[in-house]
Amino acid sequence: MLIKDTQDLEAEVTLLESRLxxxxxxxxxxxxxxxPSSWAVKEPYNNINNTKLTSATRTSLHAxxxxxDSALPLGSFxxxxxxxxxxxxxxxxxxxxxxxxHRFLKLSIASxxxxxxxxxxxxxxxxxxxxxxxxxxxxSTPCIVAQRASIAQGRALIGxxxxxxxxxxxxxxxxxxxxxxxxxxxxxxxxxxSCLEEDEDLGPKGHFAPLWGVVCRAMGLDLEQTAHVFVxxxxxxxxxxxxxxxxxxxxxxQNVLASQELQDTIMRRIEREWDTPVEQAxxxxxxxxxxxxxxxxxxxxxFNS
Amino acid sequence: xxQPTMPIPSPFQSSIAKPGQGKVVLSLLPPNNPTLxxxxxxxxxxxxxxxxxxxxxxxxxxxxxxRPSNPVHLYLLTYGGGLLPGDHIExxxxxxxxxxxxxxxxxxxxxxxxxxxxNTGTAPNVIKGHRNQxxxxxxxxxxxxxxxxxxxxxxAALCYLPDPSVPFKHSRYAQLQTFTVDATAKGxxxxxxxxxxxxxxxxxxxxxxxxxxxxxxRNEVWAEDDKGNRQLLLRDSVILDxxxxxxxxxxxxxxxxxxxxxKGKVENTTHDTNTALAKPAxxxxxxxxxxxxxxxxxxxTRPHGVVGTLIxxxxxxxxxxxxxLSQFQSQPRIGSRNWSDHAPSSVSEPSISNKGDVTWTAAxxxxxxxxxxxxxxxxxxxxxxxxxLIREEGSVIREFGEEALCCL
Numbered sequence: 057m058l059i060k061d062t063q064d065l066e067a068e069v070t071l072l073e074s075r076l077x078x079x080x081x082x083x084x085x086x087x088x089x090x091x092p093s094s095w096a097v098k099e100p101y102n103n104i105n106n107t108k109l110t111s112a113t114r115t116s117l118h119a120x121x122x123x124x125d126s127a128l129p130l131g132s133f134x135x136x137x138x139x140x141x142x143x144x145x146x147x148x149x150x151x152x153x154x155x156x157x158h159r160f161l162k163l164s165i166a167s168x169x170x171x172x173x174x175x176x177x178x179x180x181x182x183x184x185x186x187x188x189x190x191x192x193x194x195x196s197t198p199c200i201v202a203q204r205a206s207i208a209q210g211r212a213l214i215g216x217x218x219x220x221x222x223x224x225x226x227x228x229x230x231x232x233x234x235x236x237x238x239x240x241x242x243x244x245x246x247x248x249x250s251c252l253e254e255d256e257d258l259g260p261k262g263h264f265a266p267l268w269g270v271v272c273r274a275m276g277l278d279l280e281q282t283a284h285v286f287v288x289x290x291x292x293x294x295x296x297x298x299x300x301x302x303x304x305x306x307x308x309x310q311n312v313l314a315s316q317e318l319q320d321t322i323m324r325r326i327e328r329e330w331d332t333p334v335e336q337a338x339x340x341x342x343x344x345x346x347x348x349x350x351x352x353x354x355x356x357x358x359f360n361s
Numbered sequence: 362x363x364q365p366t367m368p369i370p371s372p373f374q375s376s377i378a379k380p381g382q383g384k385v386v387l388s389l390l391p392p393n394n395p396t397l398x399x400x401x402x403x404x405x406x407x408x409x410x411x412x413x414x415x416x417x418x419x420x421x422x423x424x425x426x427x428r429p430s431n432p433v434h435l436y437l438l439t440y441g442g443g444l445l446p447g448d449h450i451e452x453x454x455x456x457x458x459x460x461x462x463x464x465x466x467x468x469x470x471x472x473x474x475x476x477x478x479x480n481t482g483t484a485p486n487v488i489k490g491h492r493n494q495x496x497x498x499x500x501x502x503x504x505x506x507x508x509x510x511x512x513x514x515x516x517a518a519l520c521y522l523p524d525p526s527v528p529f530k531h532s533r534y535a536q537l538q539t540f541t542v543d544a545t546a547k548g549x550x551x552x553x554x555x556x557x558x559x560x561x562x563x564x565x566x567x568x569x570x571x572x573x574x575x576x577x578x579r580n581e582v583w584a585e586d587d588k589g590n591r592q593l594l595l596r597d598s599v600i601l602d603x604x605x606x607x608x609x610x611x612x613x614x615x616x617x618x619x620x621x622x623x624k625g626k627v628e629n630t631t632h633d634t635n636t637a638l639a640k641p642a643x644x645x646x647x648x649x650x651x652x653x654x655x656x657x658x659x660x661x662t663r664p665h666g667v668v669g670t671l672i673x674x675x676x677x678x679x680x681x682x683x684x685x686l687s688q689f690q691s692q693p694r695i696g697s698r699n700w701s702d703h704a705p706s707s708v709s710e711p712s713i714s715n716k717g718d719v720t721w722t723a724a725x726x727x728x729x730x731x732x733x734x735x736x737x738x739x740x741x742x743x744x745x746x747x748x749x750l751i752r753e754e755g756s757v758i759r760e761f762g763e764e765a766l767c768c769l
Binding site: 141145159163166172191192194195196197198199200201203257258267326336337338339340341342343344345346349350354355 | 381429577579592593594596597598599600601602604660661663665668670692693694695720721722723724725726727728732734735736
């Protein structure tokens with residue numbers, strides 16, 4: 057199982073990397089009339105064959121690969137983001153199971169984009185507001201199940217940053233921005249440690265989305281990479297859960313991940329939420345909150361959410 | 362005291378407010394006399410207070426040291442029973458320490474009228490002449506909006522169980538409800554809030570099934586200390602957007618036109634088949650994952666015809682919150698019988714959308730809040746279910762009287 061997993065993951069990483077390049081190439085080619093003005097501009101990866109890589113580009117590419125790696129120890133595998141509960145609530149015959157899963161995937165991506173992506177973007181843009189973002193996201197998380205998942209992954213991300221990435225990235229910060237972001241992570245980490253004893257449930261939590269934005273900034277990714285990897289990692293987690301829940305096989309899952317349709321969906325959701333302020337973040341799929349919240353009512357569970 | 366005492370009953374005071382604005386301050390005058398020290402409102406909003414309707418029994422309070430003050434009932438009305446495009450209702454309520462207020466909407470559901478160039482047929486004629494119609498092509502200004510801002514002092518309590526909002530076809534609406542509680546109050550001195558916010562698929566009698574363009578409901582609870590520092594305690598935000606305003610959503614607008622054509626057929630059918638009927642014949646066949654579902658909002662709320670949120674916090678609603686939690690946790694486990702027989706995967710399980718087709722969840726989130734979220738097949742089902750639970754538990758009726766539940 058483990059070996060198989062590793063192989064799958066490796067295959068996945070290779071595939072994703074090439075997919076990402078393709079997506080960026082397309083992006084650069086496409087006219088993007090709306091917000092993300094930076095999208096149509098220079099694309100470092102298009103020029104890989106022609107130009108020499110600058111060290112900044114190489115660092116950012118390296119960071120991108122690290123953060124998009126399924127082996128990043130965030131424990132994301134433990135969560136199905138409501139898929140398990142959705143399947144239990146929407147029993148469908150084998151023949152339509154795939155179709156039903158596609159529905160879920162789309163709903164799930166739309167939901168993560170509308171609820172969490174604004175926090176990722178805000179975390180990236182304003183690392184110093186991390187504590188407020190953390191508080192506000194905690195206030196906006198409607199159920200314990202989702203809250204647990206977000207906090208566990210957020211704290212794991214802090215752990216990875218502190219134990220693994222910080223030495224390489226904070227030691228020689230790419231820019232002042234990156235340095236500020238690294239400081240923000242340290243501050244939150246300190247706050248988390250110092251309030252462990254207090255039962256105060258309004259203290260810092262370490263939610264995943266804003267931390268993701270800040271960590272990506274500290275590691276020199278640009279904003280669109282940050283957003284794309286965030287949503288893409290979510291899609292990967294859902295598909296990985298689907299494979300383990302027996303909805304589809306690993307090849308089929310890769311097929312979905314590689315599909316133009318998924319790319320379009322991700323792009324469209326990111327574009328939609330690009331300028332959404334965090335106060336306007338909200339659930340666009342009310343049914344999803346119900347499935348996630350009712351996960352704890354499942355008689356048997358293989359996932360934590 | 363059937364009518365509340367009003368020290369300044371000036372009829373001219375309402376001229377201070379802008380159209381649609383209203384302001385209410387409820388104070389407790391000694392010894393224990395709830396008094397509306399401010400009450401202003403301006404057309405199309407109307408605020409009607411009523412006191413003395415219900416007197417809680419002395420021992421019914423959650424905190425026994427002080428006798429709770431009598432609740433004041435505030436009726437929130439708009440002319441025509443709903444909101445027209447461009448209407449902006451703005452209500453500010455202050456509940457001073459130890460006061461209690463019940464807010465209801467006695468006109469039935471809050472109708473959100475449609476946002477289209479000629480507002481034909483949907484809005485009552487009486488209203489049409491009175492309110493300035495905004496240019497219909499402007500998406501922002503012709504949105505109906507309602508903001509409610511409530512300050513709740515220590516030991517004060519707000520019980521706000523309104524009717525659902527019913528957005529008509531093509532309507533656009535945004536609602537922001539902000540509740541501010543006293544951050545310095547601890548334990549039984551805390552402010553108490555009970556807020557229900559729910560939205561339906563529209564007028565089912567006319568075949569509407571989530572056919573509006575936009576509906577946003579945002580509820581926020583903030584804690585504010587004596588220095589004015591504010592912390593967000595809870596934010597509940599639901600956005601139902603057909604995304605027809607997006608730049609590249611040409612397929613969606615096509616769909617709207619075609620759907621108009623089959624409107625006659627859509628009526629009197631069940632909501633589940635509406636989307637199928639509305640599917641235009643000349644649309645390209647959908648890809649398996651269906652990039653552009655026909656009705657985005659219906660797709661995201663399916664199978665529900667109404668979705669809503671109940672927010673409970675503070676000592677007065679502690680008992681109700683615990684009751685909801687225990688009811689939720691005692692629901693039958695999903696799939697508990699399934700493991701013994703593998704074969705019948707095609708048989709749908711009746712136990713999932715159990716009694717009354719209500720799917721719900723309750724959780725104790727931060728700061729002691731209990732958050733209940735539900736989806737039900739229709740308004741009547743949700744109303745019956747929620748009203749039933751609140752009546753069965755009983756503390757709301759003991760503290761605020763039966764009239765607090767008049768919308769349920």
